[in-house]
Amino acid sequence: MRGSIGFGQAVALYVGAVLGAGVLVLPGQAASMAGPASLLSWLFMGLLGLPLAMTFAALATRYPDAGGVATYATRAFGRTAGGLAGWWYFVAGSIGQTIVPLTGGYYVATALHVDQSYAFLVAAVILALAIGANLAGLRLSGRVQLGLAGGVALLLLAAVLTALPHAEASEFTDFAPHGMTGVGQAAVALFFAFAGWEAVAHLSGEFRDVRRDLTRATVTTVVVVVVLYLGVSFAVVSTGTYGDPELDRIAVGRVLGAGLGFSATVTAAVLATLISLGTTNAFIASVSRLGYALGRDGWLPAPVGRVNARGVPVAGVLIVGGIGAAGLLLGHLGDWGTEDIVGIPSSLVLVTYLIGTAAGTRLLKGRARVHAVTALTLTALVAPFASAYIFVPVIVAVVALIYRWATVRTGRENASETTE
Structure with a gap:
């Protein structure tokens, strides 16, 4: 892997990974x-974001490798734990490339006044563009990401500022209609919105100066993301722009459109396209590098663990993109929406963060270890609210172990035949 990522590209990739398509639908849904x-x-997840991001930044600085959390879990708990962690995040990140482009597709279909089935076609175009950018090489991908991240941040900031004159104190009268259970369940859903803290760790081996730039980029991104997420959520709540699934899906665009006087649907479509393309681009870059590490270490087929002359893991990019495309096809055939799928990657990200922060408590020292302990504790507090999805990481773990067992057994049989 080549060292091509500087501070600006790191911030852009981080913002693109964390400030994802979830910001379009989750403020209203939450x-x-x-x-x-x-x-x-949102505040709880924002507070969790700081120690979580600092933990992964410290681990990535100490162990710069495309394996990311799989590498940290391997060093802390052994190869099996590392392989399972890698599979959990690989599956989560790949399925996410169905959800993210589809979110943008919904907004564009609404703006064009066409049937929602066309959202899958738009999503396919977004996914194809992101795959193409990554196949062209990370340097191009990073430059694209820089422009996308900046545009998205400005649009979201505009949504926050234009909502302030329309904020109503009466919207906060019935503050917690569903009690702390509702708050906890919303926090679980928001894991999808904060799923990018670990993503850039897979690219740590491609930083020009990982020790200098990664921590600075992490802190900068935490501040930007938390301010924008809280601001957008406040804008949606204070204007009462939520309450049913259809409205929840375009809540941010409706707020921005009302404040600036634009068409809500057109504004939402522009915002959704930018965010979806940026997020898909960042995650394909990240998850394909994880696939490269898993292939290198024997947890995925060997061809996945190779890169071309430009340092691009072509097989990894195509597999992640292919899983995203397959999800779009199945979603179209089964009439599944993003709300039907989001629990799967959210639960996998949660268990990935549990094992990643647990690894941090064993591998790190000093202030970095305090960050890891804090992140592990806060993540564990949310875990019980995700019990309905516990079968998801269990199934992925079983498939991963069966694959590993079959691979090792085949390797032994081939070695035995060669000896004979």
Whole structure:
């Protein structure tokens, strides 16, 4: 892997990974789940974001490798734990490339006044563009990401500022209509919105100066993301722009459109396209590098663990993109929406963060270890609210172990035949 990522590209990739398509739908969905108290869910996840991001930044600086959390878990708990952690995040990140482009597709279909089935076609175009950018090489991908991240941040900031004159104190009267259960369930859903803290760790081996730039980029991104997420959530809640699934899906665009006087649907479509393309681009870059590491270490087929002359893991990019495309096809055939799928990657990200922060408590020292302990504790507090999805990481773990067992057994049989 070549060292091509500087500070600016790192921030752009981080912002693109964390400030993802979830910001379009989750402020409204979280508010519907928890009422105005959803702001507590966002605040909790924002507070979790700092020690979580600092933990992964410290681990990535100490162990710069494309394996990311798989590498950290291997060093802390052994190869099996590392392989399972890698599979959990690889599957989560790949399925996410169905959800993220589809979010943008919904907004564009609404703006064009066409049937929602066309959202899958738009999503396929977004996914194809991101795959093409990554196949062209990370340097191009990083430059594209820089422009996308900046545009998205400005649009979200505009949504926050234009909502302030329309904020109503009465919207906070019934603050927690569903109690702390609603707040906890909203926090679980928000894991999808904060799923990028670990993503850039897989690219740590491609930083020009990982020790200088990664921590600075992490802190910068935490500040930007938390301010924008809380601001957008406050804008949605304070204007009462939530309450049913259709409205929740375009809540941010509706707020921005009302404040600036633009068409809400057109504004939402532009915002959704930028965010979806940026997020898909960043995650394909990240997850394909994880696939490269898993192939290198024997947890995925060997061809996945190779890169071309430009340092691009072509097989990894195509597999992640292919899984995203397959998800779009199945979603179209089965009439599944993003709300039907999001629990799967969210639960996998949660267990990935549990094992990643646990690894940090064993591998890190000093202030970095305090960050890891804090992140592990806060993540564990949310875990019980995700019990309905516990079967997802279990199934992925079983498949991973069967693959590993079959691979090792085949290797032994081939070695035995060669000896004979």
